[in-house]
Amino acid sequence: MFDFIKPSRLRELGIVGMNERNVRYIMENNPRKFFPVVDDKLKTKIAAQKHKIAVPQLYSVVREQSQVRKLKDILAPYSEFVIKPANGSQGKGILVIVGKDGDRYVKPNGEKLSLLDLQRHVSNTLSGLYSLGGENDNAMVEALVHFTDAFKNFTYQGVPDIRLIVYKGYPIMAMMRLATSESDGKANLHQGAVGVGINLGDGRAVGAVMHNVTCLAHPDTGAKLSELVVPHWDEQVLLASRCYEVTSLGYLGADIVIDKELGPLILELNARPGLSIQIANQEGLAHRRAKIDAHMAQNPNETPEQRVAFSKKAFARG
Amino acid sequence: MASKYRFYILVAILAFTGISLTIYKNKVLHFPLFTDKTIPVWTVESHISFQPTDKDVEVSLAIPGNQNNLAIAKETQISGKEYEFTIVENVPHREHRRAIWKASGVEGKQDILYRASVYDVSQSELEFYKADVPDVSVEFNEEQLVAVNEIVKSINVDPKKDEVAFIDALLDVISEPKLQSKVTLLLGSKPTKTKRLELAQLILATLDIKSVLAKGFELDKSKKKQKLTAVLCVGDGDKWRFFTLGSDSHKLPPRFLFWQRGGNSLLDVTGGKDVKISISVLKENKLAGAFAVDTASDKKSMLVNFSIYSLPISQQSTFKKLLMVPLGALIVVLLRNLVGISTSGTFMPILIAMAFLETNVLPGIVIFLLIVSSGLAVRSYLTRLNLLLIPRISAVLIVVVFIMAFLSVLSNKLGLRQGLTITFFPMIVLSWTIERLCVLWEEQGAKEVFVRGGGSLLVAVVAYSVMSNGTARHMMFAFPELMLTVLAIVLLLGRYSGYRLSELIRFKAFDEGGSDNV
Numbered sequence: 001m002f003d004f005i006k007p008s009r010l011r012e013l014g015i016v017g018m019n020e021r022n023v024r025y026i027m028e029n030n031p032r033k034f035f036p037v038v039d040d041k042l043k044t045k046i047a048a049q050k051h052k053i054a055v056p057q058l059y060s061v062v063r064e065q066s067q068v069r070k071l072k073d074i075l076a077p078y079s080e081f082v083i084k085p086a087n088g089s090q091g092k093g094i095l096v097i098v099g100k101d102g103d104r105y106v107k108p109n110g111e112k113l114s115l116l117d118l119q120r121h122v123s124n125t126l127s128g129l130y131s132l133g134g135e136n137d138n139a140m141v142e143a144l145v146h147f148t149d150a151f152k153n154f155t156y157q158g159v160p161d162i163r164l165i166v167y168k169g170y171p172i173m174a175m176m177r178l179a180t181s182e183s184d185g186k187a188n189l190h191q192g193a194v195g196v197g198i199n200l201g202d203g204r205a206v207g208a209v210m211h212n213v214t215c216l217a218h219p220d221t222g223a224k225l226s227e228l229v230v231p232h233w234d235e236q237v238l239l240a241s242r243c244y245e246v247t248s249l250g251y252l253g254a255d256i257v258i259d260k261e262l263g264p265l266i267l268e269l270n271a272r273p274g275l276s277i278q279i280a281n282q283e284g285l286a287h288r289r290a291k292i293d294a295h296m297a298q299n300p301n302e303t304p305e306q307r308v309a310f311s312k313k314a315f316a317r318g
Numbered sequence: 319m320a321s322k323y324r325f326y327i328l329v330a331i332l333a334f335t336g337i338s339l340t341i342y343k344n345k346v347l348h349f350p351l352f353t354d355k356t357i358p359v360w361t362v363e364s365h366i367s368f369q370p371t372d373k374d375v376e377v378s379l380a381i382p383g384n385q386n387n388l389a390i391a392k393e394t395q396i397s398g399k400e401y402e403f404t405i406v407e408n409v410p411h412r413e414h415r416r417a418i419w420k421a422s423g424v425e426g427k428q429d430i431l432y433r434a435s436v437y438d439v440s441q442s443e444l445e446f447y448k449a450d451v452p453d454v455s456v457e458f459n460e461e462q463l464v465a466v467n468e469i470v471k472s473i474n475v476d477p478k479k480d481e482v483a484f485i486d487a488l489l490d491v492i493s494e495p496k497l498q499s500k501v502t503l504l505l506g507s508k509p510t511k512t513k514r515l516e517l518a519q520l521i522l523a524t525l526d527i528k529s530v531l532a533k534g535f536e537l538d539k540s541k542k543k544q545k546l547t548a549v550l551c552v553g554d555g556d557k558w559r560f561f562t563l564g565s566d567s568h569k570l571p572p573r574f575l576f577w578q579r580g581g582n583s584l585l586d587v588t589g590g591k592d593v594k595i596s597i598s599v600l601k602e603n604k605l606a607g608a609f610a611v612d613t614a615s616d617k618k619s620m621l622v623n624f625s626i627y628s629l630p631i632s633q634q635s636t637f638k639k640l641l642m643v644p645l646g647a648l649i650v651v652l653l654r655n656l657v658g659i660s661t662s663g664t665f666m667p668i669l670i671a672m673a674f675l676e677t678n679v680l681p682g683i684v685i686f687l688l689i690v691s692s693g694l695a696v697r698s699y700l701t702r703l704n705l706l707l708i709p710r711i712s713a714v715l716i717v718v719v720f721i722m723a724f725l726s727v728l729s730n731k732l733g734l735r736q737g738l739t740i741t742f743f744p745m746i747v748l749s750w751t752i753e754r755l756c757v758l759w760e761e762q763g764a765k766e767v768f769v770r771g772g773g774s775l776l777v778a779v780v781a782y783s784v785m786s787n788g789t790a791r792h793m794m795f796a797f798p799e800l801m802l803t804v805l806a807i808v809l810l811l812g813r814y815s816g817y818r819l820s821e822l823i824r825f826k827a828f829d830e831g832g833s834d835n836v
């Protein structure tokens with residue numbers, strides 16, 4: 001009934017499994033004390049800003065229930081913004097407001113919310129409705145990202161983001177996740193989103209998979225995936241690479257979105273990036289890691305620019 | 319690098335400690351390895367009574383020692399508090415042991431009890447009588463010597479050529495009901511069996527055939543009055559032949575307990591009269607593990623003092639279950655990290671498995687599915703209320719308890735006894751499980767809920783089958799140090815960075831175009 005791939009074959013291909021990721025990638029490279037910086041989006045943002053890393057601008061933070069009453073004043077200067085829980089995940093509790101209609105706030109789908117709705121949302125956020133362990137949380141108000149149109153044809157609802165994995169500061173692999181109708185507009189590969197491997201050298205698609213099977217066109221839009229090119233590629237790779245200095249995490253996932261005017265922005269960092277990037281790229285991480293380790297032994301303490309130059313050269317494809 | 323070695327050394331030490339303690343307890347302290355079987359244990363007791371005649375009295379009783387296939391444990395004695403009690407081991411002939419009571423100024427009838435437990439041991443452990451046979455001093459006078467020579471001559475067997483036949487014939491002569499005059503000269507007219515064998519021993523000694531006179535009995539059923547049989551043991555340290563009057567077999571019954579081996583008398587009482595001794599035997603079947611603890615605590619063994627058997631029985635049964643948790647944890651680690659089954663909540667499967675231990679699997683699964691599915695239905699309604707986490711879980715918890723009470727009453731009405739065991743399900747954990755599965759449903763869809771929920775159930779069933787296994791239960795209970803070994807395995811698995819079985823399917827797509835793909 002099941003068809004297995006031989007472990008020896010996987011090893012030959014350098015595919016990293018869950019156990020190896022946990023032991024050899026996360027435990028060896030990501031000391032626990034550095035986790036809070038990435039697990040808390042507010043801390044991530046503050047640290048990133050300190051290092052002059054481009055992120056959606058932080059407008060304000062609501063930390064206490066007493067501030068909820070002043071929400072109107074807090075939001076007054078902005079006509080569009082995003083409210084999100086600092087400790088949220090999976091998009092929970094993220095409220096996007098794209099405009100104002102008099103006193104009311106407009107969501108992307110046209111639905112209008114009153115100030116009271118927003119206050120309740122923030123209040124819920126503070127008391128931990130959306131945070132992982134149900135602990136008290138902070139609500140961040142940040143600038144709305146105007147997503148680039150470059151990927152318009154490549155996604156069904158949802159916003160495509162670029163995931164770069166950075167190993168000890170060296171970009172090691174990249175992919176893009178495209179929501180499909182099957183994945184219900186979510187960018188989750190095992191729910192049926194399309195994973196597109198991205199050539200680190202030039203930001204072009206190297207292949208795509210859906211449900212672990214190679215696919216050539218987006219199932220909903222029909223766009224040819226081989227034509228997908230990520231704009232501002234060099235800038236993005238550098239941005240991701242510099243996040244190493246921000247977090248000190250040796251195995252780091254950086255989620256990047258592209259704003260029409262501001263260009264690439266770091267949306268989120270992740271200390272436990274998953275392994276499906278290997279499937280999207282049809283390549284394992286282990287050999288690339290070995291190359292980086294070997295390179296680092298010769299060239300310690302490289303600058304982000306040098307690291308990016310190495311990665312782009314070493315891992316370019318086609 | 320160094321820390322890596324330290325880790326493996328730690329693991330090795332843990333594993334080795336667990337296993338070697340287990341082997342030690344099994345081999346030396348006789349904890350049964352796989353099952354807690356019952357073993358027969360005989361309590362032998364000798365009761366001595368006498369009337370003191372002197373100011374100072376001394377009682378010296380031959381007592382049994384370890385022998386080929388029987389071991390002595392839990393020796394106790396009961397005597398008046400004036401008595402000073404010692405056991406003398408007759409070095410180098412250790413097999414001859416005597417219990418000695420000394421007292422002065424005792425009055426009235428005296429009762430002294432000596433008691434010991436005897437149990438089977440395997441042949442190899444205790445060596446019977448390897449020591450040299452002590453010489454017996456022969457003190458015949460002229461006249462007696464003549465008689466001895468005549469007896470020897472009257473037997474038509476050369477003792478040098480066929481010792482056994484000679485001794486058989488000699489015993490025949492000595493045990494005849496109507497004794498020849500030369501024998502009466504040596505024995506008197508109405509000798510006891512012991513006296514006769516003593517004579518045989520002396521006669522053999524004149525022919526340079528060494529022997530030991532012993533007394534004992536076969537352990538069998540309980541007996542109020544146990545008679546001792548005298549046995550003449552002929553041979554050397556390696557090979558023994560046993561001669562008893564009225565039997566030609568030269569062998570003894572397998573559980574023949576030597577009460578006295580060597581020495582002049584069974585019992586000597588100096589300073590007393592009306593001496594009586596009676597020996598009684600009580601046979602009981604005891605749990606081997608518990609008995610091992612009993613016997614070993616004599617030896618003040620730490621392992622025993624700190625074993626679970628030393629707890630009150632009521633708490634032992636609690637521990638029996640508790641000790642299975644490490645095995646359950648091991649199963650969870652194996653199935654999650656080696657096989658790659660995903661579960662909801664790391665250790666929820668163990669708790670479910672423990673509930674299964676009370677309910678049995680099939681009713682357990684049915685109850686579990688009923689609670690979880692009705693819980694999920696209620697929880698999905700709560701989603702719409704936008705409740706905070708803690709109130710939300712509390713609401714689920716209340717609903718779970720309600721469902722449990724309802725199922726319990728319902729099944730009772732239907733006459734299903736299983737319904738009552740429902741209370742063994744850990745409701746808090748179930749509430750969390752329901753919460754998690756519900757969130758999973760919202761975020762990742764129903765399929766993932768079935769994968770995780772089914773995974774949890776599968777792991778629980780596997781853990782249950784291990785935790786309910788009689789051998790496993792016994793081993794963890796009798797040898798809790800095996801937990802160290804389990805710990806070592808878990809630690810080792812914590813460093814396992816190889817592929818999971820499930821990943822061989824997950825990454826199957828990579829197989830296309832593989833070089834060794836046919």
Ligand SMILES: Nc1ncnc2c1ncn2[C@@H]1O[C@H](COP(=O)(O)OP(=O)(O)O)[C@@H](O)[C@H]1O
Pocket residue numbers: 056082084088089090091092094096142143144145146158159161255267268
């Ligand atoms: N500033 C923003 N502007 C526009 N959309 C946003 C913004 N922040 C988040 N989002 C939307 O929410 C999604 C999840 O945001 P993210 O910060 O990755 O949180 P999570 O940890 O919940 O995944 C993004 O993929 C994006 O679609």
Ligand SMILES: [Mg+2]
Pocket residue numbers: 090091255268
């Ligand atoms: Mg995200």
